[in-house]
Amino acid sequence: MDYILETKNLGKNYRRNKVLNDLNMHIEKNAIYGLIGKNGAGKTTLIRLICGLQKPTSGTYLICGISNKSKDIKKVRKRIGAIIEVPSLCLNMTAEDNLKEQYKIVGIPNYEGISEILNIVKLDNTGNKKVKHFSLGMKQRLGIAIALVGSPDFIILDEPINGLDPEGIIEIRELIIKLNKEKGITFLISSHYLDELSKIATCYGFLNNGKIVEEISKKELEQNFKKKIQIKIDNEKECIRYLEEIGTPYKIISSKTIDIYDKINVSELVTALSKRNCTVNNFQEKDETLESYYLNLIGGAEND
Amino acid sequence: MIKLLKAGFFRLKKEVIFWLFILSSIITAIILLNRLQSSYSNVVLDKTIYQYVTFIGIIIAIFVSVFVGKERSEGIIRNKIIVRT
Numbered sequence: 048m049d050y051i052l053e054t055k056n057l058g059k060n061y062r063r064n065k066v067l068n069d070l071n072m073h074i075e076k077n078a079i080y081g082l083i084g085k086n087g088a089g090k091t092t093l094i095r096l097i098c099g100l101q102k103p104t105s106g107t108y109l110i111c112g113i114s115n116k117s118k119d120i121k122k123v124r125k126r127i128g129a130i131i132e133v134p135s136l137c138l139n140m141t142a143e144d145n146l147k148e149q150y151k152i153v154g155i156p157n158y159e160g161i162s163e164i165l166n167i168v169k170l171d172n173t174g175n176k177k178v179k180h181f182s183l184g185m186k187q188r189l190g191i192a193i194a195l196v197g198s199p200d201f202i203i204l205d206e207p208i209n210g211l212d213p214e215g216i217i218e219i220r221e222l223i224i225k226l227n228k229e230k231g232i233t234f235l236i237s238s239h240y241l242d243e244l245s246k247i248a249t250c251y252g253f254l255n256n257g258k259i260v261e262e263i264s265k266k267e268l269e270q271n272f273k274k275k276i277q278i279k280i281d282n283e284k285e286c287i288r289y290l291e292e293i294g295t296p297y298k299i300i301s302s303k304t305i306d307i308y309d310k311i312n313v314s315e316l317v318t319a320l321s322k323r324n325c326t327v328n329n330f331q332e333k334d335e336t337l338e339s340y341y342l343n344l345i346g347g348a349e350n351d
Numbered sequence: 352m353i354k355l356l357k358a359g360f361f362r363l364k365k366e367v368i369f370w371l372f373i374l375s376s377i378i379t380a381i382i383l384l385n386r387l388q389s390s391y392s393n394v395v396l397d398k399t400i401y402q403y404v405t406f407i408g409i410i411i412a413i414f415v416s417v418f419v420g421k422e423r424s425e426g427i428i429r430n431k432i433i434v435r436t
Contacts, residue, residue, distance in 0.1 A: 098433045129433050135426030140365050151358035152434050193430070 051076045051111055051201050051233045052097065058105035059092050059257075066092045068257040069106065074235060074250075076200075079227055081248030082237040083341055089257040090237040091132065094205050097235075098129050111200070125153070128199035130207060134190020138179035142170045142189050145178060149196040168192040168222060184215025191222060202226070203235045208243060216240075220247055245337040255345050272335040276307045278316075282325035289319055303328075355431060362427075363418070372414045379406055 052074040059067040066089045074080045084090050095101045097108060099120075108115050113123045137145055146161045165171040168188040173181070178189065187207060194202050204223075208216045224247055226232045238244045244251075250264045263271070280286045283302055290297045290307065298306040317327050363369050383403050422428050 100429065100432055125434070127433070131426075131429065131433075133426055135430035137362060137365070137425060137427060139367070140362070144361075144365060148358050148361050149430075149434075151361055152354060152431055154354045197434075 049076050050074060050109070051078075052108065052235065054093075054106065054108040056106035057093070057096065057103050057108055059089070059096060059101065060104045066257050067096070067103070070254075070257060070259055072252055072259050073262060074201075074233060076233055077227065077231050079223065079234045079236065079247050079249045081244040081251045082235060082254060083241065083244065083251060083337075084237070084254030085345070088254045090254055091205055093254070094129070094131055094203055094235070094237065097203065098127065098131065099124055100131070125197060126200045127203065128191075128194030128197070128201070129203040129205075130187075130190045130194055131203070131205045134186055134193065136178050136186060136189060136193070139177060141175055141177060142173045142181075142192070145189060146192060146196060149193045153197045155197065164192045164195050167195070167226070169218070182215070184211050184218055187211065187215065187219055188222065191219075191226075195226075198230075199232065201233045201235070205237050206239070207236060208238060208240055216243060223247055241337045241341060251337075253341060253344055260344060268337070268340065272340065274308075274310070275333050275335060276309075276311065276313075277304060277329075277331045277333055278307065278327050279304050279329035280320065280325050280327055282320075282323070285323040285325040286320055289316075289323060289325075306333075358431075362422075366418065368414065368417060372410050376407055376410055379403065 050073050052072070054070050054072040057067055057070040057072075058065070070089070070093065072093075082090055082093070092101070096103050097110070103115070110120065110123045111126065113119050137148065140148070142165060143161060146164060147158055150158055150161070162171060165173075168191055170185060170188055170192065173185070178186065181189065191202070191204070191207075194204075207223075208219055211219065220243065223234055223236070227234060236244065236248065248265060250262065251268060252262045253260045277300070278286075280303060283299070283305070286305060287297070287299070290305070295311060296308040298308070300306055313330065320327055380403060
């Protein structure tokens with residue numbers, strides 16, 4: 048398998064506090080990798096290690112097959128673009144000037160390609176408008192534009208849609224998908240917006256207590272999703288009694304709504320419940336969401 | 352390092368505060384020189400120069416702290432480390 052990023056037993060301690068603990072992670076080329084974990088799980092620390100802002104306490108990581116202990120890591124790291132926490136923008140300058148500054152930092156002698164990058168992120172019509180007058184979505188897109196300078200193969204985005212309005216979220220989502228498909232850029236995205244992440248990610252890594260609990264592709268995840276049937280009833284007690292009798296796993300959502308996690312014979316269920324003076328008012332088949340999968344997984348990991 | 356300096360100067364040229372400080376130091380220099388010229392016999396040359404140097408020192412200290420502080424708060428230093436390490 049061709050990995051753009053691979054970590055081997057990566058560890059990071061802040062004095063006695065273990066933030067990352069034997070972390071093993073694999074990101075394939077051309078993937079959009081969704082890194083999921085609660086606050087303090089170690090997402091940003093992991094990203095800071097990969098970007099070279101901090102050094103790992105133990106373990107290694109490989110970018111495009113080059114180890115962090117190798118001298119060539121500096122060359123490989125130039126193929127990475129990153130936005131960590133907030134995009135690094137000079138607020139007193141225009142979008143074009145920000146890109147020009149990045150060109151100088153990267154060491155590109157001419158400004159060819161600036162208009163193309165601005166066009167990709169749809170900021171080509173901002174003219175002399177200073178970045179401090181940009182909306183949050185525009186700033187985020189400019190951040191991605193800056194990360195695109197130097198034609199990187201791998202872009203790391205830490206919480207890219209935090210604080211964005213629905214329109215801004217859609218813009219960022221479409222931009223990521225476009226860059227992934229058209230330019231073949233691999234993305235590592237850490238986000239709390241699981242619903243949004245599920246729309247773009249092609250594989251997921253679930254991070255908990257400094258460890259990757261599970262790495263799974265989108266296809267595998269969809270296969271693992273449990274189907275559930277949501278019913279709305281008027282007699283909750285009788286319904287629960289019946290479900291307990293037949294040994295079907297269920298979850299009470301509200302006093303009138305119950306989720307059933309099993310394949311059941313609907314007509315049998317309705318007949319049995321009506322005999323017990325319980326009417327089924329509504330019936331819906333639903334797929335498990337990434338959110339519920341994550342909660343089950345992390346809950347399970349914490350109980351282990 | 353040269354690339355970082357080039358980027359730094361590029362940003363510096365775009366900073367209004369930089370041009371304000373340049374202007375204020377030029378004005379101060381003109382005022383001091385004018386004073387020196389008008390009362391040449393009464394003013395000691397060393398004293399005038401050191402007055403100017405002190406003023407410029409204060410100006411530079413304020414400017415650098417504002418400029419570097421801004422670079423840090425806007426995440427530009429972090430970006431430079433990511434690109435250049």
